[in-house]
Amino acid sequence: MTALRNVGMAGGSVLCVLKPYTVYLITLKILFCVCLAHARQSSSPEAAHGVALSTDSIRPLQIGDTIPEALWHMPLQMVKAGQEGSTTVTLNDYRGKLIILDFWSTWCSACIAAMPKLLHLQQTFHQSIQVLPVSFQATQKVREGYDHNKILKSIPMFSIVEDQFLQQAFPHQILPHVVWITPDGKFGAATSSNLLTSTYVQEALDGKLYRWPVKEELKQLYDLPLLVPNENLSTSKANCYYSVLTPYQKGINNYHVKQLADTVSGTVRWQFINHSIRSLYLKALGRFNDFPRNRIICEGISPDTVLFDAHQAGLNRDAWYQKHAVSYETQLPLQTSFSAVKAKLLSDLNSYLALNVRLEQRVMPCFRLVLTDAKRLREAAEDAEYSNTLLDKAAPIKKLIAAPPSRLVASLNQMANMPPVLDGTDFKGKLDLTLHLDDVSDINKLNEQLMRYGLLLQACEERIEVLVISKN
16 A cells, blocks of 8 residues: 655646655654653643542541552642742652651741741751641742741741642641651651650650650530530520639640630630649739749649649650640620639639639749840840750750840749749840850859850849749
């Protein structure tokens, strides 16, 4: 069989005959073009939709599950502060490391506050871990957060954006939410951001994370009363007033506080969910700022049941709260003032817990931070970003960057067995301190370092405000 073709000429056309081997070459060329077009189509953005279809096979994982291969190779879009464009990575790029997925959002203040901790952990354990912030939000929304939030703007970290795959594998409702993937490729733990410390990262690397408490979520409880209604009692009826104190409530974030007003029944319900006893009392006394551990005096009651102390409790924060935290709820007339709510909270706590808690002025042994030589002060540069590693046990050199002396005092007051520390410097500027010591609680060694900057901790006795918690 032969093939015919017409070739246009100046004076008409000539009929040509093609030889069989020519037809064969043309056929091969056509097939090659078809294959090439198909290959280009497979690498095009449209082909990514074919990959996305495989996400239907991603199921919610349980702790201890092996991460499925499909999830390892899912493309994840990432953006970075101060950098145009985006890049694509996969979990497989970090396989063999401890992977920490930090689910966050630009509207989550607690998430953003934890970002400097993430950066510090990444820098400290860069050979062993990979921290990956993950947001479901659109790329532009995350970029706006990076551009306008002071904390985010200062952090040179990538974030996964427009996530579908990871939140499908690790479903959650409450942020912050942290997922730990072990170096051997298993779903090791799901926690709050409280465990984002050097101590717990090292525990995870040592294979001890399976003993951590699991973060539970029951979002529907947020709007329900702690007092369970029945046919004889409806909390939504008028003139229904009560108060109740319960143990730890699973599935709701620690420190949850909510005011629920009902204009139909003429009531307002206040909830204080999963607080330490100390925290609830401070709210009742109108002291919403953190009250240092070293200004709390416990008489006839163990401090370990009243407040979490990472140095003494023997439990991580989440485990401590599950064991010792309490929840309080009261329903009162709609017009009740907040001062009356606080008074009710204080009265009920003392009654339910059989305690007598009050603020007192007492003479206590203290340390006063004083300025001995202003010429030695090292003031921070105007554009320096705040950083504080004074309480990081893993850091062989402790640093306080771009912070006033009051930040040094506040950090020292958080330490175990440290007497109250007072700021007597009257200096309001920002300093840079680099302290070459492992243990900041060693006063003699700490003073040796501080004197390099014209600062000194002097022992004294002062009348200060303390929180006294005693048994009735």
